[in-house]
Amino acid sequence: MSDDGLVELVLRSTRVITPEGMRAASVAVSGGKITAVLAHDAEVPAGARLEDFGDDVLLPGLVDTHVHVNDPGRTEWEGFWTATRAAAAGGITTLVDMPLNSLPPTTTVDHLRTKKDVARSKAHIDVGFWGGALPDNVKDLRPLHDAGVFGFKAFLSPSGVDEFPELDQDQLAQSLAEIAGFGGLLIVHAEDPHHLAAAPQKSGRKYADFLASRPRDAENTAIGNLIAQAARLDARVHVLHLSSSDALPLIAAAKREGVRVTAETCPHYLTLTAEEVPDGASEFKCCPPIREAANQDLLWQALADGTIDCVVTDHSPSTADLKTDDFATAWGGISGLQLSLSAVWTEARRRGHGLEDVVRWMSSSTAELVGLDDRKGAIAAGRDADFAVLAPDETFTVDPAALQHRNRVTAYAGRTLYGVVRSTWLRGERVLSEGEFTDPAGQLLSRRR
Ligand SMILES: [Zn+2]
Secondary structure: OOOOOOOOEEEEEEEEEEOOEEEEEEEEEEOOEEEEEEOOOOOOOOOOEEEEOOOOEEEEOEEEEEEOOOOOOOOOOOOHHHHHHHHHHOOEEEEEEOOOOOOOOOOOHHHHHHHHHHHOOOOOOEEEEOEEOOOOOHHHHHHHHHOOOOOEEEEOOOOOOOOOOOOOHHHHHHHHHHHHHOOOEEEEEOOOHHHHHHOOOOOOOOHHHHHHHOOHHHHHHHHHHHHHHHHHHOOEEEEOOOOOHHHHHHHHHHHHOOOOEEEEEOHHHHHOOHHHOOOOOHHHOOOOOOOOHHHHHHHHHHHHHOOOOEEOOOEOOOOHHHOOOOOOOOOOOEOOOOOHHHHHHHHHHHOOOOHHHHHHHHHHHHHHHOOOOOOOOOOOOOOEOOEEEEEEEEEEEOOHHHOOOOOOOOOOOOOEEEEEEEEEEEOOEEEEEOOEEOOOOOOEOOOOO
16 A cells, blocks of 8 residues: 555556546556546556556446345355355445344444444455334434444335334334434335235245235335325435336436435346246245336336436345245345346346446446445546456356355356456455455445545
């Protein structure tokens, strides 16, 4: 590290993704930060090291704001060591950990401290934390906010784990009023429990039965209610893992009217379809569910027109034994951390989008969502020197054995994807190159004050 501002490292490529678009450039790095984006043929300062990536693309490290690390407590599902390695292998340099599925859940300042103690020595990339909003922890929300969580997650229907109960409409109003009071952000798993309860519940191996049990109306209604509450309280809310395209007009209208709502979707909704899920293949199960191809087309349109702001993994693994062939009882969650960039890029490319779009959805917008856009999400002077180097035209076939996830269960097995991550850099240091990791150097991040 240099404290005197001398350039230590220059990263060069004919294709650097900057906020102004893709161009040939040389990126100067000092003290872990980007100091300048220079001409491609800029002279390398004396004493600086040059890394020339040729035509491979240099892009800002991805910021994945929706990851279930499950550590401590369900570390056999995933842990900070394995999750951050998988993330780095996929070009992700920052993740924000969800408050549930670990034990304890991140619902008090004490629990946050426990999480941080566990994560500190294992993080290969930077890690931040969401807090949780439960029916009985309204008093804990402000202290958690002051302790640096990036916002609060709530469920409106059962979460899948007993220790993280959902909020009813009154409890949602109460938590949201409290969070709005200190200018915080509420992020919501939006499926309405009454619509879920009214849907046909059939167990078994057929994906169509599972899909029918999680109807679009459940999402649409919950999102409508959430927007109404946000408008009433002038609160900031974020719709997690949007799957139902029927809810897009609601979100678009709310944005036009100035309601402070943003939305995300996930690689699996954008690249996999209900029509292709084999019987009993619960590696494709998540909630809300992967829907039909026509639904997917509308999600892509909404990304293009800005109704959906960002793409995050919702990486939510379990041990393989919980992924039974009965869709009703199998664990609901898809592992996507290591493959998200390649999966999204493969489909984006086919649909005529550029890598600049993918970077906007998976790095700039997510950094902005959590207020890290002064440090992350762009190749620009002053930001952390976090990068992925991608060979976008090269393909690979997904082999579960090559995944760094603790449990190598994947819905993408056997697929051929575009985009090979050659190396990943955190604050100017290689995290991963050609399958080799350096010692964990990730920092624990807090919300900017
Ligand atoms: Zn999730």
